[in-house]
Amino acid sequence: MVHRMISEEALSEEIQTLVFLLWSEEWIYRDQKPELFFRIRSYENKLKTIFREWFHYPIYIGDGYVRLIKHPERKVLDPNPTHSLKYQMDYVLYACTLAFMEEKGEDQQFVLRELLESIKAYYPGGPDAISWSDHGVRTSLIRVIKTLEQERLLLMFDRAIEQFRDKEDYDLLMQISNGLRHVIRHTRLSLSEYSDKVSLREALHQEEIDDGKICEQQIWRRLFAQGCLFLTELSQDEVAYIERHGLHMQQKLEEVFQGVYLERYASTWILIHDKAREGKTIYPAYNTHSHVITVIGTHLRNRLELGEQWLNHRGYVALPSIDVFNLFVSVRRENQEHLAKSNLSDRALWEEVSNYMKRLGLVKVVNDEWIFSDALGRVAGGIVEEEESIKEETKREVEAYQNWLF
Numbered sequence: 001m002v003h004r005m006i007s008e009e010a011l012s013e014e015i016q017t018l019v020f021l022l023w024s025e026e027w028i029y030r031d032q033k034p035e036l037f038f039r040i041r042s043y044e045n046k047l048k049t050i051f052r053e054w055f056h057y058p059i060y061i062g063d064g065y066v067r068l069i070k071h072p073e074r075k076v077l078d079p080n081p082t083h084s085l086k087y088q089m090d091y092v093l094y095a096c097t098l099a100f101m102e103e104k105g106e107d108q109q110f111v112l113r114e115l116l117e118s119i120k121a122y123y124p125g126g127p128d129a130i131s132w133s134d135h136g137v138r139t140s141l142i143r144v145i146k147t148l149e150q151e152r153l154l155l156m157f158d159r160a161i162e163q164f165r166d167k168e169d170y171d172l173l174m175q176i177s178n179g180l181r182h183v184i185r186h187t188r189l190s191l192s193e194y195s196d197k198v199s200l201r202e203a204l205h206q207e208e209i210d211d212g213k214i215c216e217q218q219i220w221r222r223l224f225a226q227g228c229l230f231l232t233e234l235s236q237d238e239v240a241y242i243e244r245h246g247l248h249m250q251q252k253l254e255e256v257f258q259g260v261y262l263e264r265y266a267s268t269w270i271l272i273h274d275k276a277r278e279g280k281t282i283y284p285a286y287n288t289h290s291h292v293i294t295v296i297g298t299h300l301r302n303r304l305e306l307g308e309q310w311l312n313h314r315g316y317v318a319l320p321s322i323d324v325f326n327l328f329v330s331v332r333r334e335n336q337e338h339l340a341k342s343n344l345s346d347r348a349l350w351e352e353v354s355n356y357m358k359r360l361g362l363v364k365v366v367n368d369e370w371i372f373s374d375a376l377g378r379v380a381g382g383i384v385e386e387e388e389s390i391k392e393e394t395k396r397e398v399e400a401y402q403n404w405l406f
Contacts, residue, residue, distance in 0.1 A: 009256065011050070015043055016257050017278050019050060022059070023224050027151060028066040040066050055224070056217045065152060065179065070221075085147055089140045096122040097144055101153070101176050109175045112164065116141075132168055139165055145174075152179050215241035216249065223262070228270040228361030228373050230316075242269075263375065267316055270361065270375040288349070289356040295331045297376045317372040324370040325350055 011019070018040055022028075030037040040047060044061050051057045051068065060067045085091055100118040104110060119141075120127040130137060145161050148154040159172040215238045222229045231239065242249070250262045259274040300317055319327070328350050344352070357363045364371045 010258050011256055013258070014039070015046055015050070016260070018043060018047060019257075020224075020277055022047070022051070022066070022068045026068050026070070029152065030064050037066060054217065055221050057221075062179075067179070085143060087140065089137065090143050092124065093119065093141050093144045094147065097141075097148065101180055104176055106176055106178045106180050109173060111173055112161075112171050115174075135165070138168065153177055216245065219249070223269060223271050226361045228268055228375055230268050230364065230371075230373065232267075265374045268373040268375045270373065289353050291335070292328070292332065292349075292353045293357060293360075293362070293376075295335050296328065299327070299331050300372065300376060316374065317376075319370050319372075321365070321368050321370055328353065 021036065022040070025036075028037055028040065041061060044059075048059050048061075051059050058069050060069060085094060096119045097115065099122050100115055103118075116132055120130060123130045132138060142161055142165055145154060149156055149161075153176070155175040155177055157173040157175070161172065164170040164172075215235075219229070219234070219238060219242065222233065231242075234242070246264060250264065253260060253262045253271075261272050261274070263270050263272060304317070325346075329346050332346065332349070354363070358365075362373050362376050
């Protein structure tokens with residue numbers, strides 16, 4: 001049971017920093033970040049224990065890289081998605097290429113022609129459903145291969161895959177790395193039995209339950225991955241669990257992760273830090289983005305207190321995207337003297353601010369509806385007048401009384 005984990009022993013600042021960094025950076029390569037790689041190596045056993053007992057996730061630490069191996073989750077947001085894959089075709093080709101690589105085996109070399117023939121066999125709908133004469137299809141495969149190379153799953157030799165975009169008969173030599181075993185998850189399930197991603201993830205979730213994973217570990221996964229957990233994401237079993245054990249979870253987190261706190265609201269839970277942490281988006285950050293969020297939080301709270309009916313049936317503040325943008329424009333105008341240092345247009349600044357809020361986990365967008373966490377109320381208050389050259393004694397005084405969001 002998680003209750004026994006590490007005997008509720010408080011983690012050192014260095015170890016808990018490494019825990020958060022591993023959540024932020026799923027792959028860590030020795031040749032790219034040698035200092036971080038060896039920091040993790042020096043606490044290898046401790047980190048493996050923490051991730052196994054808190055999250056039911058294994059860590060692989062080899063000669064060249066470290067990887068946190070996440071099982072497919074039903075609703076956990078991945079903090080490190082495969083950014084270079086853009087379209088549905090990319091993901092289909094990515095899956096087909098992984099299937100080919102798994103069949104081929106680690107450390108095996110192959111030529112591009114061999115991969116193209118294999119993908120036609122794996123591709124949904126049969127070999128006639130995909131044509132390599134299509135420039136868009138070739139471009140999609142280039143994105144897939146470059147992604148696999150970035151992930152160190154494929155090694156390239158002397159020629160550039162980009163030339164395949166303009167030459168259908170282009171060929172080159174590649175090799176599968178030994179990192180493949182830590183990407184392909186061995187499962188007892190027959191994947192052919194599942195017609196969509198949702199049913200497969202549910203089956204994998206059930207497999208973990210059968211293996212003894214408990215609700216608490218899945219809740220921690222969401223909190224550490226997202227920072228802010230919307231309780232509607234939980235299953236009935238998990239909701240029942242937090243109703244019985246929520247206070248215990250809150251106390252345990254604060255005992256083990258020093259300076260990290262779990263705040264529980266009616267509709268959301270959120271992790272906060274008492275100071276800025278390595279690799280984390282923080283609030284307040286003494287910048288325009290941070291100021292705008294404070295103003296929006298204050299504005300929403302005040303409007304709700306005046307009786308405006310902005311809450312949806314689940315208890316969240318939910319607004320159409322056009323209303324949210326207009327709200328941002330109005331609060332920017334009302335606080336122009338504080339935000340005048342930004343020369344960006346309303347649309348450009350809102351793009352940056354909204355991305356900042358999403359990274360903090362304070363807002364989600366579903367079908368053009370912006371859903372704000374009720375934890376946004378904690379940011380309500382005055383904004384810092386000075387954006388730069390803050391006196392150190394002033395900054396220390398503010399930090400002493402102001403928590404930092406995760």
